[in-house]
Amino acid sequence: MRGGILKVYYKATFTYKIIRALEQTVTELISTLGQIVIFGIEFLKGLKNKPTTFKELMYQCYRFGVTSLPITLSIVGMTSIIVAMQVAGEMVKQGAGNYVGMLVAILMVREEAVIMAGFAIISMIGSSLASEIATMKVTEQIDAITVLKVNPVHYLFTPRVLAGTLMMPVVVIISSLVGIIGGAVASNLVSGLTFKAYFDSVWFGLNTHDLNVCIMKSFAFGFVISLISCSCGMEARDGAKGVGLATTKAVVWSFVAIVIVDLIFAAACFY
Amino acid sequence: MSIEVKNLVKTFDKKVILDNISFRVDDGKILSIIGFSGSGKSTVLKLISGLLEKDSGEIITTGGDIAMVFQYSALFDSLNVFDNISFALQERKDLRGKYTRKELEKIVAEKLELVGLSGIENKYPSELSGGMQKRVSFARAIVTEPKIILYDEPTAGLDPISSTLIEDYIVRLKNETNAASIVVTHQMSTIRRTADSVLMLYNGHAVFEGSPDELCREETPYTRQFVEAAIDGPMKMN
Numbered sequence: 001m002r003g004g005i006l007k008v009y010y011k012a013t014f015t016y017k018i019i020r021a022l023e024q025t026v027t028e029l030i031s032t033l034g035q036i037v038i039f040g041i042e043f044l045k046g047l048k049n050k051p052t053t054f055k056e057l058m059y060q061c062y063r064f065g066v067t068s069l070p071i072t073l074s075i076v077g078m079t080s081i082i083v084a085m086q087v088a089g090e091m092v093k094q095g096a097g098n099y100v101g102m103l104v105a106i107l108m109v110r111e112e113a114v115i116m117a118g119f120a121i122i123s124m125i126g127s128s129l130a131s132e133i134a135t136m137k138v139t140e141q142i143d144a145i146t147v148l149k150v151n152p153v154h155y156l157f158t159p160r161v162l163a164g165t166l167m168m169p170v171v172v173i174i175s176s177l178v179g180i181i182g183g184a185v186a187s188n189l190v191s192g193l194t195f196k197a198y199f200d201s202v203w204f205g206l207n208t209h210d211l212n213v214c215i216m217k218s219f220a221f222g223f224v225i226s227l228i229s230c231s232c233g234m235e236a237r238d239g240a241k242g243v244g245l246a247t248t249k250a251v252v253w254s255f256v257a258i259v260i261v262d263l264i265f266a267a268a269c270f271y
Numbered sequence: 272m273s274i275e276v277k278n279l280v281k282t283f284d285k286k287v288i289l290d291n292i293s294f295r296v297d298d299g300k301i302l303s304i305i306g307f308s309g310s311g312k313s314t315v316l317k318l319i320s321g322l323l324e325k326d327s328g329e330i331i332t333t334g335g336d337i338a339m340v341f342q343y344s345a346l347f348d349s350l351n352v353f354d355n356i357s358f359a360l361q362e363r364k365d366l367r368g369k370y371t372r373k374e375l376e377k378i379v380a381e382k383l384e385l386v387g388l389s390g391i392e393n394k395y396p397s398e399l400s401g402g403m404q405k406r407v408s409f410a411r412a413i414v415t416e417p418k419i420i421l422y423d424e425p426t427a428g429l430d431p432i433s434s435t436l437i438e439d440y441i442v443r444l445k446n447e448t449n450a451a452s453i454v455v456t457h458q459m460s461t462i463r464r465t466a467d468s469v470l471m472l473y474n475g476h477a478v479f480e481g482s483p484d485e486l487c488r489e490e491t492p493y494t495r496q497f498v499e500a501a502i503d504g505p506m507k508m509n
Contacts, residue, residue, distance in 0.1 A: 049364060140345040147320050147339045148359040148411075155362060 032235070032253065039153055039231040043161055046154030060163035064125055064226075065170050072120040072171055073178045076113050080104055080179035083112075084186035092191040100191075101198035102205025104183035109206060109214045110270070113176040115262060118221045121164075121171065122254040126229035129160055130250030133233025134243040142234070153234070161226040168222025169215045176214065213269045220261050225254045273298045273451030274319065274419055279328035281314055288314050290475035291328070296451040296468075298418070301441065303466035303483070304455045305497065310472040312455040313342075316421045319453070335418030338450075342424045344404040346396040346411070353379050353392035356411045366415075382410035385447065386440055402433035409440055413448060420444065422454040426461050438464040459498065462486065471497065473505075 088100045133156055136142050145152040180202060187193040232250035236242040275295040281288045288311040296302045304312045317323040319330055320339045346355050356379045360366050370378070376392075383389050386406040396404055405425060412420060422441060426434035438461050445452050445465075454465055462469055462483050469486045471479035471493060478493040479486065486494055496504030 136347075139343065140341045141347055143317075143322050144339070144341060144345040144347070144411075145358075146322060147337070148363065148415075149336070150359065150362045150364075 032232070032249070035235055036228055036231045036253075039157065039234060040227055042151075042153040043157045043227065046151060046158055049154060056159045057162060060159040061167050063128075064121070064163045064222075065167035068121050068124050068171060069174065071124055072117045072175050075120050076108070076116045076175040076179045077182040079112050079116055080108055080182040081186040083107060084183040085190050088187035088191040088193055092193055097191065097193050098197060098201050099205075100187050100193055101180075101184065101201030104187075105180050105202040105206050106210065108176045108179040108183070109210050111262075113179050114172050114214060114217050114221060115258065117168070117172050117175045117218075118225065118258045119255070121168065121222075122225055122229075122251055122258070125164070126225050126254050127247050127251050129226060129229040130233040131243055131247045133230055134236030134246035137234060137236045137246075138239050138242055156234075157227070157230050160230055161223060164222040164226025165219055166222070168225070169218035172214060172218040172221075209269070213265060217262065217265045220265070221258050224257045224261055228254045228257055273333050274453070275329075275331040276315070276319070277329040277331070279315070279318065279330065280326045281311070281318060281323065282326055287475045289318075289472075292472070292475075292477055293328075294470050294477070294480065296419075296453060298451050299445060299449045300467045301445055301452040301454055301465050303462045303469045304453060304472060305457065305462065305469060306472035308457075311475055312472055313423050315472075316423050316453060316455055319419070320421055332419060336415045337419045337421065338412035338415070338417035339421040340405070340408050340412050340423065340425055342427050344396070344401075344408040346404055346408055348396050350395075351392065352383070352388075352394050352396075352399075352407055355396070355407060356382055356414055358411065359415050363415075378414065379410075382414055383407075385413070385444070386410045387436075400433075402429055402436060405429065405433075405437055406440060409444060413444060413450075416448065418450055420448070420450045420452045422452065422456075424455055424457065426456065426458055431460075434458065434460065435464070441465045 084100065084104055087103060088097075091097055091100050091103075133142075136156075142152045142156075145155060184195055184198045187198055188195060229250040232246045232253060235249075236246035273296060277293050279289050279292040292311075292315065294302060304315060306312050314323065316339060318325050319332075320337050347358065350358070353376070354361070357370075357375045360370050360375060360378065379392060380389065383391065386409050388403060388406055388410070391399070391403070391407075396407070399407065425441060426437050429437060441452065441454060441461075442465055444450070454461065456462060466483050469479065469481060469483055470477055471486070473493060479489065479491065481489065487498055489495075492505045
């Protein structure tokens with residue numbers, strides 16, 4: 001009797017609620033991670049069966065690469081302009097004007113263009129992939145695919161994840177170029193740095209290793225974002241609320257995942 | 272015999288949804304499964320179609336495809352009617368590339384004619400009424416010539432005339448395909464117009480099994496309550 005009362009009292013305490021919340025978060029984290037890994041393996045298995053048409057792949061590439069460009073370029077362009085505005089004047093004053101281009105280019109290629117493009121793609125395309133698949137899930141369209149004996153992971157994931165993986169480097173390369181050019185214009189306007197001095201510094205500062213890492217990281221980001229977004233969509237349940245939760249989960253997990261991938265690349269390639 | 276279910280058991284989170292359910296449906300026959308919402312009717316269909324795993328029991332089918340018509344049609348809203356109906360023929364691993372475009376067009380036209388919707392191949396699901404969507408989902412279900420057709424509340428949300436039309440098509444498809452069919456429904460009109468036999472579920476148990484006439488005649492408290500749509504009776508809503 002006394003034990004029962006103590007148990008009821010313990011369950012009402014703040015500590016108990018915190019422990020329960022933590023336990024639920026960890027369980028959900030492990031479960032989602034497990035699901036993403038399972039879907040990833042299933043996607044790779046499906047690749048050998050050519051489960052998508054060229055037309056569908058092209059559509060997904062267009063969606064990933066073209067529709068996201070205006071926002072991605074705006075974000076990356078603005079970021080480079082802000083960076084150039086902040087540092088160009090000061091560096092020219094200190095006699096380090098010849099290093100402005102190098103600084104902006106390295107920042108763009110190694111970090112800013114990839115991570116900013118990643119954030120833009122997650123917000124625009126990742127959320128849209130997750131909500132699209134989640135809606136299909138809660139309206140039984142995925143069940144219909146299964147009953148028609150088509151593997152939904154192969155059918156839905158293949159064009160989307162392939163397009164994400166292939167198009168992300170394209171988006172990042174274009175974004176980096178726009179970022180570097182934006183930096184040149186801003187430096188010129190703020191500090192009067194000539195375009196020649198700026199671009200000489202860019203060529204001097206950038207090397208093949210930076211570009212290779214940038215492209216490899218872009219492939220990884222594209223794969224991770226599209227896989228997580230599709231997986232979170234696939235796990236949706238309970239109607240409209242479930243679609244919303246799946247989309248939020250896809251965005252949050254993708255953000256966390258690309259930062260972790262970024263950290264791994266930084267440690268492996270530049271440390 | 273086309274479907275035989277023996278001692279089927281399914282639980283969700285320790286709650287027993289189906290407890291030792293057994294029935295059989297022969298080729299060219301329609302079994303109607305009735306019961307309250309949450310009584311496990313749709314679960315039976317999902318277990319037969321392989322969407323859910325059973326806990327125990329047996330589901331024996333005599334081969335061939337199993338088709339399912341979903342409660343809200345579940346048409347692929349990004350695909351037009353042609354691609355919806357020919358989906359399995361275009362995407363299924365064993366059928367992909369087997370049919371030319373012309374053959375697909377012919378098959379889709381035949382199926383659409385069967386459900387009385389010729390010439391709507393290029394329309395998208397959002398351009399169709401609820402009844403038309405349901406009929407397109409019928410056409411999609413029978414495109415692979417299935418031996419078993421499962422209908423999950425096929426007349427839910429439809430007006431009485433559309434419901435009657437759908438009921439007629441269920442019978443027509445049965446006659447055309449000679450498939451064994453299971454129709455989950457709440458509506459007495461659907462039972463009367465389509466079913467050869469009826470299975471009533473309550474709390475995971477089969478509380479009635481017989482013909483539609485027997486359902487209306489039988490004086491058990493369960494059948495009376497269902498037929499008369501009475502609130503008072505042995506079956507309590509959760």
